[in-house]
Amino acid sequence: MATDAQQACFEAGIKFGALYHQFAGTPVSPASAPSLETAIEESIENQPFCEAVTVDIHTERLDTDHGYTELTGEYMDVELVVDYEDREVVAAMTMQDGYPLMELASVE
Amino acid sequence: MATDAQQACFEAGIKFGALYHQFAGTPVSPASAPSLETAIEESIENQPFCEAVTVDIHTERLDTDHGYTELTGEYMDVELVVDYEDREVVAAMTMQDGYPLMELASVE
Amino acid sequence: MATDAQQACFEAGIKFGALYHQFAGTPVSPASAPSLETAIEESIENQPFCEAVTVDIHTERLDTDHGYTELTGEYMDVELVVDYEDREVVAAMTMQDGYPLMELASVE
Amino acid sequence: MATDAQQACFEAGIKFGALYHQFAGTPVSPASAPSLETAIEESIENQPFCEAVTVDIHTERLDTDHGYTELTGEYMDVELVVDYEDREVVAAMTMQDGYPLMELASVE
Numbered sequence: 001m002a003t004d005a006q007q008a009c010f011e012a013g014i015k016f017g018a019l020y021h022q023f024a025g026t027p028v029s030p031a032s033a034p035s036l037e038t039a040i041e042e043s044i045e046n047q048p049f050c051e052a053v054t055v056d057i058h059t060e061r062l063d064t065d066h067g068y069t070e071l072t073g074e075y076m077d078v079e080l081v082v083d084y085e086d087r088e089v090v091a092a093m094t095m096q097d098g099y100p101l102m103e104l105a106s107v108e
Numbered sequence: 109m110a111t112d113a114q115q116a117c118f119e120a121g122i123k124f125g126a127l128y129h130q131f132a133g134t135p136v137s138p139a140s141a142p143s144l145e146t147a148i149e150e151s152i153e154n155q156p157f158c159e160a161v162t163v164d165i166h167t168e169r170l171d172t173d174h175g176y177t178e179l180t181g182e183y184m185d186v187e188l189v190v191d192y193e194d195r196e197v198v199a200a201m202t203m204q205d206g207y208p209l210m211e212l213a214s215v216e
Numbered sequence: 217m218a219t220d221a222q223q224a225c226f227e228a229g230i231k232f233g234a235l236y237h238q239f240a241g242t243p244v245s246p247a248s249a250p251s252l253e254t255a256i257e258e259s260i261e262n263q264p265f266c267e268a269v270t271v272d273i274h275t276e277r278l279d280t281d282h283g284y285t286e287l288t289g290e291y292m293d294v295e296l297v298v299d300y301e302d303r304e305v306v307a308a309m310t311m312q313d314g315y316p317l318m319e320l321a322s323v324e
Numbered sequence: 325m326a327t328d329a330q331q332a333c334f335e336a337g338i339k340f341g342a343l344y345h346q347f348a349g350t351p352v353s354p355a356s357a358p359s360l361e362t363a364i365e366e367s368i369e370n371q372p373f374c375e376a377v378t379v380d381i382h383t384e385r386l387d388t389d390h391g392y393t394e395l396t397g398e399y400m401d402v403e404l405v406v407d408y409e410d411r412e413v414v415a416a417m418t419m420q421d422g423y424p425l426m427e428l429a430s431v432e
Contacts (some may be wrong), residue, residue: 002428007331009326010415010428013337022134022345024242024286027126032150039147042140046176066315068154070288071239091334099282104326104334110225110320113423117222118307118320123227130237132394174423178348180394199226207390212218214228234351242346246367255363258356262392284370 005107008084012091015080018100019044020073029068030059038107045081051081073100113215116192119157120199123188124210127152128181137176138167152188159189181208221323224300227265228307231296232318236258236289245284246275260296267297284306329431332408335373336415339404340426343368344397353392354383375405397424
């Protein structure tokens with residue numbers, strides 16, 4: 001059987017995979033980034049055990065030559081908090097070496 | 109060669125297919141529906157020739173047994189306006205016989 | 217009312233938008249590209265009025281530093297054929313100036 | 325710091341969330357289900373630490389009234405194996421009470 005801490009980590013992973021693959025490819029511009037940040041946060045917070053999601057789209061990195069860019073990990077930082085049976089997991093996604101790395105920040 | 113009106117219809121179709129397949133599957137609840145409506149509208153309006161997008165999520169139809177529902181055509185009406193070289197196309201998506209039907213409403 | 221040719225163009229657009237936003241972001245490598253090409257073709261060919269879809273993933277352009285790449289328009293060419301009430305539309309997606317351009321190739 | 329077993333559970337969760345939200349909404353019919361199963365398996369197996377993915381689409385449940393159905397958790401079972409620093413996690417998704425439940429099957 002998995003421990004509660006392992007379950008909490010599994011749940012945190014689900015939220016990250018869901019968030020990324022649901023919203024990657026969404027057309028985004030500096031003007032529309034705020035509404036997309038809010039929608040991503042609120043939609044993923046609906047999922048079980050998800051306490052909080054914070055999405056920060058780096059509007060200054062968005063290509064504006066064609067008016068908009070397709071959202072990828074390159075353009076956003078994400079932090080989320082999962083609470084499962086009193087175990088709290090914080091996980092974060094940031095760019096490392098050109099790859100959007102999802103990592104466990106803390107398991108408590 | 110395609111006419112301007114045909115191009116406008118093609119562009120309207122692209123927006124509908126994009127909107128539907130980008131956002132279908134997004135977790136949504138009555139509380140998070142407004143931010144998702146806004147984000148869908150503003151993201152698709154970024155696309156070329158897209159003048160306006162209106163998304164109406166039917167929160168009263170959302171299953172709240174599990175706290176949220178995955179967005180599908182069953183839960184939203186969409187209308188969009190495309191303007192291509194002075195030809196304006198209005199297109200709409202509504203449920204018909206259990207299937208989310210995308211239709212041209214007018215080509216002017 | 218829209219003409220049959222305009223309807224055909226609208227349907228072609230829907231298929232393109234659907235194809236792109238359903239599959240953009242999919243992890244792909246040179247080894248997995250063939251199965252993804254086939255799945256994209258066969259899934260979109262399910263849609264109404266869609267006669268044929270051809271997807272060509274440029275495996276030589278895929279970054280293999282991290283073992284795989286997320287699929288974007290940069291890595292694939294697509295051609296599709298729609299048949300609506302005896303009007304045939306051929307449409308294609310290719311990269312132009314760093315942007316995946318979807319175009320009507322012929323309306324007959 | 326997270327343990328290797330917790331990391332393995334996190335990675336398994338990421339794969340599940342990615343798989344589900346990348347492919348939910350894909351048009352699927354009994355005829356196209358096999359190519360989609362293969363593409364899902366091979367695409368997710370590209371991700372780090374992912375040893376094996378098995379997708380079983382229940383073609384007998386697919387609605388064929390409109391020729392195809394949009395893929396959701398209702399129509400597929402998934403099992404995947406993650407290997408992280410010699411810790412092996414097996415996770416599965418099955419329908420329970422109308423909800424696609426993702427669960428840890430074993431952590432070793």
